[in-house]
Amino acid sequence: MIYNQPVLFFAKCVILFCMKNPQTHNRKPGWLKVRYRNTETSQRVKKLIKHLNLHTVCSSARCPNAGECWSHGTATFMILGNICTRNCHFCGVQTGTPQNCDPDEPEHVAIAVRKLNLRHSVITSVTRDDLPDGGASIFAETVHQIRKLSPETSIEILTPDFEGNENSILKVIQSQPDIFNHNLETVRRLTPYVRPDADYDQSLSVLQFVKQHSTSVVTKSGLMLGLGETCEEVVNTMKDLRSVGCQLLTLGQYLQPTKNHLPVAEYIHPQEFKRFEQIGMELGFSNVFAGPLVRSSYMADRLVEKLRT
Numbered sequence: 001m002i003y004n005q006p007v008l009f010f011a012k013c014v015i016l017f018c019m020k021n022p023q024t025h026n027r028k029p030g031w032l033k034v035r036y037r038n039t040e041t042s043q044r045v046k047k048l049i050k051h052l053n054l055h056t057v058c059s060s061a062r063c064p065n066a067g068e069c070w071s072h073g074t075a076t077f078m079i080l081g082n083i084c085t086r087n088c089h090f091c092g093v094q095t096g097t098p099q100n101c102d103p104d105e106p107e108h109v110a111i112a113v114r115k116l117n118l119r120h121s122v123i124t125s126v127t128r129d130d131l132p133d134g135g136a137s138i139f140a141e142t143v144h145q146i147r148k149l150s151p152e153t154s155i156e157i158l159t160p161d162f163e164g165n166e167n168s169i170l171k172v173i174q175s176q177p178d179i180f181n182h183n184l185e186t187v188r189r190l191t192p193y194v195r196p197d198a199d200y201d202q203s204l205s206v207l208q209f210v211k212q213h214s215t216s217v218v219t220k221s222g223l224m225l226g227l228g229e230t231c232e233e234v235v236n237t238m239k240d241l242r243s244v245g246c247q248l249l250t251l252g253q254y255l256q257p258t259k260n261h262l263p264v265a266e267y268i269h270p271q272e273f274k275r276f277e278q279i280g281m282e283l284g285f286s287n288v289f290a291g292p293l294v295r296s297s298y299m300a301d302r303l304v305e306k307l308r309t
Contacts, residue, residue, distance in 0.1 A: 053102065054109060076123075077123050081128075083098040088196070090224065092261070101128075124159070156177065161198060170213060182206045182207055185222070207219045221241050221250075223249070225252070238283055248285065251290035
């Protein structure tokens with residue numbers, strides 16, 4: 001959706017004000033301090049990724065859990081290159097003009113999944129509004145290649161909104177991933193400031209479309225907290241997600257990637273995350289994973305364990 005000019009102008013003013021007047025939350029609380037684990041396993045993951053010319057959201061989005069996940073022999077693969085066509089004000093991924101897609105990328109991802117012996121694989125991407133189908137065909141081919149080389153591995157995809165293009169979304173659904181994840185990222189009120197090129201209702205409609213066209217694919221979404229949302233807004237957002245049949249939910253702390261991104265408005269205490277986790281379960285989510293360091297793909301295999309039993 002394209003926002004009208006007054007809204008865009010107001011959003012830019014808010015962002016500029018926040019960057020020039022950062023909150024006093026400069027020092028991270030103890031529960032957010034992470035030690036990087038440089039193990040033999042993490043080195044093996046790095047070498048494999050480099051050898052296959054792949055990208056990971058772990059590195060590109062500056063994930064604080066990269067060392068932990070790599071030390072456990074896993075990573076979240078990011079397809080369609082590492083340059084995004086959008087400029088979300090929370091995301092550390094590079095924006096600009098992307099290069100042509102690598103035709104070998106789906107196969108290389110599948111090889112990496114097999115070599116790492118992953119029980120659960122997570123595939124995400126940059127947003128590619130420059131492509132006719134938004135990269136849906138590459139998502140579908142990646143799922144097909146993983147199925148061919150690792151038929152026992154469950155597959156989770158974390159997709160952009162494909163600009164609401166139902167043909168693109170259907171193309172991905174028909175590849176039959178186990179989990180279709182699309183992040184709402186923040187509450188309705190903050191969406192124009194946090195995701196200026198996206199739309200809250202359009203993201204909900206993506207998840208709803210998936211449920212309407214597949215009874216087997218599990219839907220999932222995620223929110224970042226600490227951007228200035230209220231508790232009531234978080235709960236209302238969870239209710240909106242349940243209204244479109246979303247089954248899995250992650251809630252994590254927003255961390256400012258660089259000084260040019262939105263500042264942190266508040267550091268949410270771990271107990272607050274636990275409270276939201278409980279509320280989410282009471283609202284009917286199949287599983288909720290909430291905590292300061294939780295990310296969409298962090299310990300994703302744990303979130304789906306309940307679905308396997």
